[in-house]
Amino acid sequence: MRTLSILLVSFAVLFLLAQCTNNTPKPEPVTVQEMTPEAEQAYLEKGKAITAAAFAAMSAKLSAAMESGGVAGAVEYCNLAAYPLLDSLSKANNATIRRTSTKLRNPKNAAQGWEVAALAAFDQAKTLVREPKPRVRQLDDGSVVFVAPIKLQPLCTKCHGTVGTDIAAADYEVIKKLYPNDAATGYQPDELRGMWSIQFNR
């Protein structure tokens, strides 16, 4: 009971913090419904398997695109192909699979609703040098959500590292053309880049 109230309080605090830092869209209350440990474990495994598959598929396509079209070509590829890939995985798993971040490249990926507080929690864990872990929650509407951290790998610095050193200036021009408000640079390997979000349909 005590842990539950601590959990409730920390969610409330994060919820308020998230509201201060993010004006659109309004977050919905984050869940604190009870799940059986077995159900939680099952969803955790399912979420991990889906994000691993999504990551493997995206990395393979990204590497191939970089080999054939260089960084600039791969950027165009990401712009066109990330969504169809996540959409088909979403359909196959009867879920909504997204990627979000506090520093966005594509504004379409902005955290929405319950994701806002979950992303803020990961971001806070980062500053406490605590390793953020995949988590499962049940929302008030009964649907189950899964979140997991996305960490930066050396390959990612070609498009998310420092402009001028990791990212060639010419490549960054291509990025800026497609994403005029890009904020997703300056990352280093191992840094928290963002969050996977899966909402399983009821």
Ligand code: HEC
């Ligand atoms: C070839 C350039 C390129 C590389 C390499 C690359 N990305 Fe990206 N990344 C992009 C582009 C372009 C987008 C925007 C895609 C879109 O329109 O949704 C993006 C978006 C993202 C997002 C979604 C949030 C946002 O900012 O819109 C995450 C998370 C992300 N990348 C993580 C990674 C990680 C982790 C790696 C390494 C495994 C990586 N990226 C490698 C170009 C790249």
